Amino acid sequence: MLSLGAGVQSTTCLLLAAEGHLPKLDFAIFADTGWEPKSVYSHLDRIEREIAVPAGIPILRVSSGNIRADALDPGHRFASMPLHIKNANGEHGLTRRQCTSEYKLKPIKQQVRRLLGYPHPIRVPPGVFVEQWIGISVDEVHRAKDSGIGYMRNRHPLLDLGYTRADCQRLLRTRGFGQTPKSACLGCPFHGNQQWRALRDESPDEWRDVVEFDAAIRSGNARATAEGSPLLGEAYLHRSLLPLSIAPIDRVTSHEWRSRQVDVFDAVADAEMELGDQDGCSPWSCRSGAPVREDLGLAA
Secondary structure (H helix, E strand, O other): OEEOOOOHHHHHHHHHHHOOOOOOOOOEEEEEOOOOOHHHHHHHHHHHHHHHHHHOOOEEEEEOOOHHHHHOOOOOOOOOOOOEEEOOOOOEEEOOOOHHHHHHHHHHHHHHHHHHOOOOOOOOOOOOOEEEEOOOOHHHHHHOOOOOEOOEEEEOHHHHHOOOHHHHHHHHHHOOOOOOOOOOOOOOOOOOHHHHHHHHHHOHHHHHHHHHHHHHOOOOOHHHHHOOOOOOOEEEOOOOOOOOOOOOOOOOOHHHHHHHHHHHHHHHHHHHHHHOOOOOOEOOEOOOOOOOOHHHOOOO
């Protein structure tokens, strides 16, 4: 199975399996938090229609609820997001991150158990498991780890292939999926300035949505506040500890400058590939002119 976030790396895994460059997948699972960007849902529909269905790979959509609605519902138990906190003494911190476990891992585990024929609370026998593909590229190797769950054994096919994120993006561009979005909740506190700007400038409705949410969680989630246990400090979506509406999202961080520089080299590599330059210096072919990944039809 593929853990399908519908971002760059997991879309690449789906594509490689559909084209036969990786083993055939039995299914892919998309865990829906209920608060993904519209671009992610549109992309998911497209890859299901154009990649998964023709290859006979079912995409199963699962959910534990709507993370935004749950955070603002005083009657709902909420798995906390990693909000940026400004304490009364001036110190900064993050609230516990429970959202991934609740809204991503939990529904995936429930679906896997059902597919194996051992829904909770039935115990899954030893030796019965799924091989779960995780889309982690070599520039994120530090994120690769085992699931810690006996009936789900992780595999990282992009690491086996030596793919970087840039490699994945280039492959997707050659197949017409160059606009593959980044998969993350609209109001994820881990967003960088570039992602916040993109929301503001390209998706005004979604920008208003996250600005409203940011203002609503200043004292923490609604249930804790209703029960008389608000935060002692203040919670924010942006790391500047300012309301998102006035946060300094137009500041270009050093990380973003570095990524822009990489984009320049990627553009050169793309041009070389289109021109058929066999001696170009790119991830697909080195200056030796030796063939690289001919089976994907990307370099000769």
